[in-house]
Amino acid sequence: MSDRHVVRGMIALPVLAGLGVLLFWGLSGLPPFGNYHGQYGHLINTIALPQRHTTNAVTAVVFDYRGFDTLGEEFILFAAVIGVVMLLREESSEGRSRPDEVTSDQLRLIGALAVGAIFVVGLWLIAFGFVTPGGGFQGGVVIAGAVLLVYLTQGHRPWRRFATEHALDPFEGLGVGTYVAVGLGAAIAGAPFLHNFLGPGKAGTLVSGGSMPFLNWGTAIEVAAANLVLYTEFLQHYLEPLGPKERG
Amino acid sequence: MNFLAYGVAGWICLVGLYGVITSRNLIHLALCLSVMQSSTYILLLSIGYRHGGGAPIFKGVKLGTRSVDPIVQSLTLTDVVVSVTVMGLILALALDVHKEAGSIDPDKLAELSG
Amino acid sequence: MVHVPAALQALVLVLAALLATAVVLSRNTLRQIVVNGMYGLLLVIVFLVLQAPDVALSMLVVSTVAYPLIVLAAISRSRNGKLTDRDREE
Numbered sequence: 451m452s453d454r455h456v457v458r459g460m461i462a463l464p465v466l467a468g469l470g471v472l473l474f475w476g477l478s479g480l481p482p483f484g485n486y487h488g489q490y491g492h493l494i495n496t497i498a499l500p501q502r503h504t505t506n507a508v509t510a511v512v513f514d515y516r517g518f519d520t521l522g523e524e525f526i527l528f529a530a531v532i533g534v535v536m537l538l539r540e541e542s543s544e545g546r547s548r549p550d551e552v553t554s555d556q557l558r559l560i561g562a563l564a565v566g567a568i569f570v571v572g573l574w575l576i577a578f579g580f581v582t583p584g585g586g587f588q589g590g591v592v593i594a595g596a597v598l599l600v601y602l603t604q605g606h607r608p609w610r611r612f613a614t615e616h617a618l619d620p621f622e623g624l625g626v627g628t629y630v631a632v633g634l635g636a637a638i639a640g641a642p643f644l645h646n647f648l649g650p651g652k653a654g655t656l657v658s659g660g661s662m663p664f665l666n667w668g669t670a671i672e673v674a675a676a677n678l679v680l681y682t683e684f685l686q687h688y689l690e691p692l693g694p695k696e697r698g
Numbered sequence: 699m700n701f702l703a704y705g706v707a708g709w710i711c712l713v714g715l716y717g718v719i720t721s722r723n724l725i726h727l728a729l730c731l732s733v734m735q736s737s738t739y740i741l742l743l744s745i746g747y748r749h750g751g752g753a754p755i756f757k758g759v760k761l762g763t764r765s766v767d768p769i770v771q772s773l774t775l776t777d778v779v780v781s782v783t784v785m786g787l788i789l790a791l792a793l794d795v796h797k798e799a800g801s802i803d804p805d806k807l808a809e810l811s812g
Numbered sequence: 813m814v815h816v817p818a819a820l821q822a823l824v825l826v827l828a829a830l831l832a833t834a835v836v837l838s839r840n841t842l843r844q845i846v847v848n849g850m851y852g853l854l855l856v857i858v859f860l861v862l863q864a865p866d867v868a869l870s871m872l873v874v875s876t877v878a879y880p881l882i883v884l885a886a887i888s889r890s891r892n893g894k895l896t897d898r899d900r901e902e
Contacts (some may be wrong), residue, residue, distance in 0.1 A: 454805070455720065460761060462719045466712050473708045477741075482700035484749035491746065491767035495754055498768075505757040506868045507768040508775070522775040529784040537790040575869070581757055583865035587779045591873040597878065673779060680786045681881055685795065690883040699818050706825045710832040719835035725841045725886055729848055732834050732879070736855060739871075740828065743862045752814040753863045764813055766863045773892045775867045782878045789886040 451619040502646065504580040504659045512585065513662045514668075517644045520665075521633070524672055525628055531676045538683045539615070540690070552605040561603020568596035580659045586666045590673030597674075598681050606689070612661065618679050624670025632664045703744035710737035724792035724802050735781050739774045741798055746770035816846055816861060824858050845883045 481487060498510040512520055552558055576589030601609035632645040646660040656663075710733060717730030744766030752759070756761040796802050831851045838844040852875020859868040 454791070455722065459720050462716060466716055466719075467716075470708065473712070474705065477704040477708055478701060479703075480704060483703045483744055484700075484747055486748045486767055488745055488746075488767060488769075494768055495765050496762060499756050499761055503741075505755060506866075507754040507756065507765075508771045511768050511772040512776065516769070518898065519773075520745065520776060522778050526780050527783050530823065531782075534783070534790045537787075537794050542706045547805050582753060583753070583869060586776075587775055588869040588873075591779060591870060591878065595873050598881065624784050641871045652807045661858065668779075678782060681785055683879070684786070684882045686884040688888055699822060702822055703825055706829045709829050711834050713829075713836050722839070723841060723890075725883060725890060726839065726844060729841075729883065730836050732848070733835050733851075736832070736851075739855070739867070740825075740858065742860060743864055743867065745877055746863050748814045750815065751863060752866050755865070771867055774864070775870050778867065778870045778874055782874050782882075785879070786882050788883055792891055793886055795882045796890050 458568050502659055502662070506580055506583065506585070508583075509539075509579045509585045509666070510659070510662070512587075513665045514646050514659070517665065517696055520669065521629060521644070524629060524669060527672065527676045528622065533678050534680055534683050540689045552603060557603050560590060562597060562690070564603070565599050568586070568599065572596055574603065576666065577656060578601055579666055580662065581655070586669030587673055590670040591677055593670070593674040594677035594681065597678055601681075601685065609685075613678060613682050615679075615682075616677050617683065621675035622679060623672070623676060625668050626673070629665055630667030632661055636661070703747075704741065707744065710734075710740065721812035722793065722803055722805070723797045725789065726793065726806060727804065728788045732781065732785055736775070739778065742770040743760050747796070814863065821861055822860050824854070827865070839886050841883070845880055845887070846873055848881055850881070850882075852876060874892050 467476030494511060495507055498507040498515075499502060499594070502510050503516060503548075504510045514563060541640045557698075572592035572595075575584040575592055576586055579589065597613065636645040637643045645660065648660040659666075714730045714734035714737065717733065718727055721727040721730060746769070748764060748766050751766040754765045754771070756763075756765075764812045792802060795807065799807060801807070828851070831847070831854055835844060835847050835851050838847050853869060855874045855875070856872050859865075861872060
């Protein structure tokens with residue numbers, strides 16, 4: 451077995467060297483580092499604030515100028531989580547093979563305080579995504595991390611009380627559905643799909659960006675729910691007893 | 699310095715590919731795939747960089763100051779979040795294989811039949 | 813105008829290349845996930861040096877919370893329920 455690996459490594463190195471020569475030759479055709487000449491980026495930087503009243507140009511690109519790409523990414527997230535659920539979700543078995551209680555009171559207290567604080571930080575990141583760095587994606591993963599912290603500091607039972615399948619699956623569908631519904635709302639109003647059809651609002655405040663905050667919150671809910679479903683499936687899989695073939 | 703960033707991105711991609719080719723464990727393979735993905739993030743962000751440019755956030759900053767490209771940043775940030783779930787799918791497949799075949803070595807799987 | 817020293821950028825990028833090589837060359841999967849966490853943190857610094865705070869925010873949580881969780885759960889199941897199996901090449 452081992453000499454097969456050594457032979458494979460020996461054959462891989464010259465091939466990778468050849469591929470590397472091609473790759474570096476291709477990369478050397480790019481403009482030198484720091485001399486970006488693209489006009490589209492420069493244009494977005496100058497018109498995002500006057501047109502949509504958002505001071506964060508990246509969020510404006512993600513949810514407005516390239517909103518259709520974000521819809522595609524959300525569907526990737528949705529499909530991947532469906533795949534994980536199909537592979538790992540099994541009938542709930544009550545036999546646990548691992549003791550999973552948190553016995554330290556200090557850990558539980560500090561965990562409870564930390565969960566609340568991190569949850570608020572996540573909400574703030576989502577809400578102010580149009581003003582400062584942030585947005586639906588960043589805040590969504592922070593919120594998923596905060597809910598995971600409940601499992602890590604409080605033990606298994608409080609986690610299962612609200613991270614069940616019945617609670618999380620609808621949220622994920624709700625997130626994607628909001629995004630598509632806002633896009634269709636624009637289409638019904640006679641504009642192209644995902645057109646920004648509300649008034650822009652005042653720059654630098656929470657009310658800015660037109661119909662983007664709805665897309666923002668839909669994305670945040672979907673990202674948080676999808677990540678939580680992923681963590682839940684892996685944690686449940688970790689906790690359930692081993693099958694016959696897996697015992698080695 | 700002109701092409702160091704692109705060279706680093708290319709090197710990381712090749713190193714990740716070497717890890718995928720010579721991997722003996724499906725989980726090690728998944729992590730090497732994620733290393734290859736991170737090389738694309740570095741390449742995208744270094745393409746959009748401008749010397750003397752700041753972040754494309756304009757709160758308190760006068761409109762028209764030199765800033766880097768926001769479009770490649772939007773591509774990269776959605777990709778980072780989505781790659782976690784795709785990696786989860788790959789690991790779930792590896793665990794399913796382990797449940798059926800009892801082994802997580804890609805070479806031992808080549809002898810499966812039926 | 814934001815002045816980022818070119819030496820800082822070069823240093824951080826070279827460190828990223830070295831850590832990526834270390835991630836691939838760690839054959840023990842437990843060691844690899846820890847090195848991957850460090851690589852993720854270094855990538856956050858790379859993204860900040862390249863003036864991309866949004867990307868840095870998302871990478872921060874992903875590589876320190878999400879990845880270790882799912883990989884450790886997978887490692888534990890693949891090692892037949894034991895995580896402290898030393899001297900095995902996987």
